[in-house]
Amino acid sequence: MSSGRLxxxxxxxxxxxxxxxxxxxxxxxxxxxxxxxLLFNGGTSINWDFFTKLPKPVGEAGGGMANxxxxxxxxxxxxxxMGVPIGFLxxxxxxxxxxxxxxxxxxxxxxxxxGVPSIVIGIFAxxxxxxxxxxxxxxxxxxxxxxxxIPITLRSTEEFLKSVPRMLREGAMALGASKWKTIASVxxxxxxxxxxxxxxxxxxxxAGETAPLLFTAFGNRFESHGxxxxxxxxxxxxxxxxxxxxDDWHRQAWAAGLxxxxxxxxxxxxxxxxxxxxxxxxxx
Amino acid sequence: VATTTTALKGAGPVTGSRxxxxxxxxxDEIARLVTLLFAATVVLITAALVWELWVNSALxxxxxxxxxxxxxxxxxxVDQFGxxxxxxxxxxxxxxxxxxxxxxxxxxxxxxxxLAPPRVSDTLQFFIDLLAAVPSVIYGLLGVFIVxxxxxxxxxxxxxxxxxxxxxxxxxxxxxxxxxxxxxxAIMVIPYIISVSREVLLSVPRDQREAALALGSTRWExxxxxxxxxAKTGIMGSIFxxxxxxxxxxxxxxxVIGNTPKIAASLFAPGYSIAAVIANEFTEATxxxxxxxxxxxxxxxxxxxxxxxxxxxILIVVTTQKGSEVGG
Numbered sequence: 352m353s354s355g356r357l358x359x360x361x362x363x364x365x366x367x368x369x370x371x372x373x374x375x376x377x378x379x380x381x382x383x384x385x386x387x388x389l390l391f392n393g394g395t396s397i398n399w400d401f402f403t404k405l406p407k408p409v410g411e412a413g414g415g416m417a418n419x420x421x422x423x424x425x426x427x428x429x430x431x432x433m434g435v436p437i438g439f440l441x442x443x444x445x446x447x448x449x450x451x452x453x454x455x456x457x458x459x460x461x462x463x464x465x466g467v468p469s470i471v472i473g474i475f476a477x478x479x480x481x482x483x484x485x486x487x488x489x490x491x492x493x494x495x496x497x498x499x500x501i502p503i504t505l506r507s508t509e510e511f512l513k514s515v516p517r518m519l520r521e522g523a524m525a526l527g528a529s530k531w532k533t534i535a536s537v538x539x540x541x542x543x544x545x546x547x548x549x550x551x552x553x554x555x556x557x558a559g560e561t562a563p564l565l566f567t568a569f570g571n572r573f574e575s576h577g578x579x580x581x582x583x584x585x586x587x588x589x590x591x592x593x594x595x596x597x598d599d600w601h602r603q604a605w606a607a608g609l610x611x612x613x614x615x616x617x618x619x620x621x622x623x624x625x626x627x628x629x630x631x632x633x634x635x
Numbered sequence: 636v637a638t639t640t641t642a643l644k645g646a647g648p649v650t651g652s653r654x655x656x657x658x659x660x661x662x663d664e665i666a667r668l669v670t671l672l673f674a675a676t677v678v679l680i681t682a683a684l685v686w687e688l689w690v691n692s693a694l695x696x697x698x699x700x701x702x703x704x705x706x707x708x709x710x711x712x713v714d715q716f717g718x719x720x721x722x723x724x725x726x727x728x729x730x731x732x733x734x735x736x737x738x739x740x741x742x743x744x745x746x747x748x749x750l751a752p753p754r755v756s757d758t759l760q761f762f763i764d765l766l767a768a769v770p771s772v773i774y775g776l777l778g779v780f781i782v783x784x785x786x787x788x789x790x791x792x793x794x795x796x797x798x799x800x801x802x803x804x805x806x807x808x809x810x811x812x813x814x815x816x817x818x819x820x821a822i823m824v825i826p827y828i829i830s831v832s833r834e835v836l837l838s839v840p841r842d843q844r845e846a847a848l849a850l851g852s853t854r855w856e857x858x859x860x861x862x863x864x865x866a867k868t869g870i871m872g873s874i875f876x877x878x879x880x881x882x883x884x885x886x887x888x889x890x891v892i893g894n895t896p897k898i899a900a901s902l903f904a905p906g907y908s909i910a911a912v913i914a915n916e917f918t919e920a921t922x923x924x925x926x927x928x929x930x931x932x933x934x935x936x937x938x939x940x941x942x943x944x945x946x947x948x949i950l951i952v953v954t955t956q957k958g959s960e961v962g963g
Contacts, residue, residue, distance in 0.1 A: 364855035368750055374742030375751070378825050379759055382766040385777060392780075437673050444670035457674045460681040466944035467684065467937060468883025470910050474933045475684045477917070478691055498684075501677055531666035559770020562885035562910070566917045586772045586886075593776050594890060601780070608776045612769060619768045623761070 386612075393609025396602040401610075406572045406583075412599040416607055418574045419583040422489070426568055426584060427558055429493030434500025434557075435550055441501075442508025442546075447534055458506070465502035472498055473563035481567060487581040492568025496557040503556065507549030511542040544625050551622035555615050561586035585611050685937075692931035694924050703931065709896045709912075711921070716928035718935070720896040724813065724906040728888060729881040731817025731902065732824055737874055739821075740828030741863075744870075747829065748836035749858050760833065767826035775890035778819040783810035783891055790814075791903055808903040811893035816908070819887045824877035831876060831951065835869030836862060838958035869954030875947035879940040885910040909936050 400415040407414030441461075445454050476495035481487055515538050523533040539546070569581040570591065585607050592604035695703055695716060706717030743763075747756045787810035798804045839862050847857035863870070893905020894915060909932050920926040 360853050360856070364853035367855045367859070368746075371742045371746035371750060374739050375746040375759060375829075378739065378743045378766070378829060379762045381822055381825075382762050382769075385766075385769060385773070388777065388781070389773070437676050440670045440673035441677050444667075444674040448667045448670055449674070453671070453674070457677055460678045462944070462948065463941065464677070464681050464684070466879060466940050468885070468910060468940055470883065470885040470913050471688070471933045471937050472684075474913070474917070474930055475687055478687045478930070479683070498680060501680070505677060530663045532662070534666070555768055559768075559772065561770070561772040562914055565914055569918070586770060589772050589776055590886060590890070593772075593779050604776060608773050612773050615768055615770055616765060619765055623764075 389605070389609045389612055392605040397606040397609060401603065401606050405574060408572075410597065414603075416583070416585065416588055416603065418571065419585045419588045419607070420610075422568070422571070422575060422582040423558070423584045423586075425578070426489050426492045426496060426564070426582060427554065429489065429578070430496035430500060430557060431550075431554060433493065433497030434553065435504055437497075438501045438504025438553070439508050439546065439550075442505045442512065443534060443539070445505070445509040446512035447530070447538070458509075461502040461505050464498065465506075468562075469495075469499065469560050470562040470565075473565060473567055476563060476567045484579070486579060487567065487569035489568055489575065489578045489580065489582040492564045492582060492584065495563035495567045496560060499557050499560065499563070500553040503553040504546075504549055507552075508542075508546050511545030511549070512538055514545070515541045548622045548626040551618050551625070555618040555622070558618070559586055559611060559615050561590050565590075688930060688934045688937055692927050692934050694927040695931045698924065703928075704935075707896075707898055711925050714922070714924055716924070718909070718928075718932055720898050721907050721909045721912050721932060722935070723898050724816075724892065724908040725882055725910070727813045727902070727906065728816040728820055728892065728908055729878055731814055732820035732881045733874065733878060735818065735821035736825045736828055736877060740825045740873075740877070741832055741870060743825075744829045744832035744836055745858060745863070747833045749854075749862065756833075760830070763826045763829050767830065771823065771884060771886045772890075774819055774823050775887040778815065778887055778891040782815055782819055786810050786812075786815045786818075786903075795903070802900040803902050806899070806901040806903060809893065809905055811891050812901075812903050812905045813892065813899075814902040816888045816892040816906075817902075819891055820881045820884060823884060823887060824881050827877045827880055828873045831873035832866070832870050835866045835873065835951065835954050835958075838869075838955045839865045840958055865958075866954055868950045868957075872947040872950030872954070875943045875950065879943035879947065882943070883910060883936055883940050885914050889914050 398415075400413065402415060402420065403417055404413070404415035405418055406416065441457065445457060449457070472495050476491050476498070480491040480494050484491075519537050519541055520533060523537040524530075528536070564584050564587050568584055568587070570587050571581045571583040575582045589604050589607045589611065592600040592607070595601070699706070699716065703716065703718055704722065705719055706715075707719040708715045708717050709720065710716075747759055751759065787808055791808035791810075794804045795808070843861055843865055844857050847861040848854070852860065888908050889911040892908055892911055894907055894911060895905040896907045896912070897904070899906065913929050913932055913936075917926075917929055920929055
């Protein structure tokens with residue numbers, strides 16, 4: 352009787368533990384399924400035209416997304432120019448200069464910003480940049496994405512700077528370096544792998560963002576010159592093409608999906624490799 | 636450690652006694668002010684975001700007041716805006732997503748934290764992190780071309796034939812709808828539940844497990860009756876985080892929910908969500924009241940995620956601290 356009960360408990364234990372393994376397996380398989388499906392569908396759809404040609408008029412087959420690739424590049428560049436300095440320098444303030452009061456306000460604001468749905472960031476950029484200039488533009492899109500980069504860069508910079516051993520700090524100060532010299536020539540270089548990782552991860556995250564671009568950068572079927580024109584981007588193109596009724600647009604959506612996913616995953620893997628080769632650092 | 640701290644603090648008064656200008660020349664003061672400026676920008680942007688949402692949603696707040704949330708007529712032509720269908724859609728899709736994602740995510744987290752050897756666990760976690768990095772529009776793309784057809788040809792017949800008398804499985808299926816959106820959302824939030832729950836489970840002190848095993852419990856009993864209850868609040872936190880993420884998700888939902896502002900009991904019926912209606916109608920909104928009604932929906936979304944994220948953070952911090960206190 353009691354041995355039967357024990358056998359039953361052991362069976363339950365093994366069964367449930369096996370089930371957790373199945374859960375983990377299913378979750379990871381989803382990634383490979385996504386990758387495989389995109390590689391297959393995107394790989395058969397992609398061609399040289401995709402990278403070099405502009406979109407054809409509606410209904411005509413062929414053409415590519417050259418303008419969207421350039422547009423995404425432009426907007427990501429501008430977004431980094433805005434998000435990285437604010438996040439990086441703000442992070443230095445939090446880690447090195449701040450008192451208790453101001454720091455907790457900044458941290459709270461950053462965490463709050465990090466949780467805001469991306470579509471709401473889009474509304475904000477619309478009312479602050481699009482409405483006053485009465486124009487969808489690359490600026491507006493970059494503003495939205497730049498805001499999304501700030502909290503990630505800020506909090507990681509702070510974490511990594513704080514993880515620099517105190518001895519390094521004291522060594523520099525003992526040699527008579529001023530505080531900012533210590534920061535600029537000792538502490539930041541010591542933490543730079545971590546900070547690079549954070550910046551790359553922030554970039555990867557906003558590279559795939561679609562919702563905040565819908566009514567800021569909008570979209571464009573032609574090349575957009577300068578920065579104040581509506582600008583096509585890869586994620587928005589994927590969305591527009593995927594929900595369209597044309598087969599050839601579906602094909603191009605798959606190709607664009609493969610390019611975008613490849614880009615995002617490569618940046619991610621690169622970032623994590625940089626980090627793992629460096630010193631032991633806390634996880635954010 | 637204590638002596639080094641006082642040594643560093645001791646440098647303070649020396650710096651302080653120098654004149655402001657000498658510190659300025661040194662650059663310390665400039666560096667402090669410059670970095671402070673950038674840090675303050677973050678606060679400014681966040682404040683401006685809340686301010687813009689509030690000010691730009693004044694019209695519907697004055698005209699409809701609380702009725703905005705409980706009426707279901709959304710008709711730009713007669714200037715009637717009621718948000719109920721969108722709120723309903725957001726709630727239903729998120730609920731479906733959590734029903735699927737929570738058991739699967741927690742199961743996987745238990746496997747990663749309790750069962751898998753560290754090397755395997757870290758490798759799998761790496762893939763889970765990559766899964767979290769997949770852009771939402773990619774999920775939408777796969778949703779449109781895979782989940783929607785599978786829904787129509789496989790899942791709908793399988794559920795409608797035996798359970799069609801239940802209101803939630805009644806009626807025809809177009810492939811798009813609440814359930815399709817819920818399934819896609821579930822896949823999107825699983826990585827968040829796994830990552831956070833795994834961290835929380837790993838922070839449970841080792842002696843809790845050993846004590847349970849020593850008392851003669853099986854491995855599963857020690858996990859389910861000791862470790863998981865210990866980490867309960869943190870796991871709740873991960874669920875709140877996932878919920879906040881599901882509520883605010885735009886693209887994937889917009890592409891598969893059907894975009895029909897109707898409240899239907901059937902999970903197979905097409906619907907609409909808050910984020911989806913903003914994405915679809917924002918650029919076409921004519922007239923201030925229409926646009927501001929959409930911004931008011933944005934404000935609702937902001938407040939919901941704000942509350943959920945805050946709760947999640949508290950729960951996670953409480954659990955990991957408990958772990959380090961008991962274990963430390």
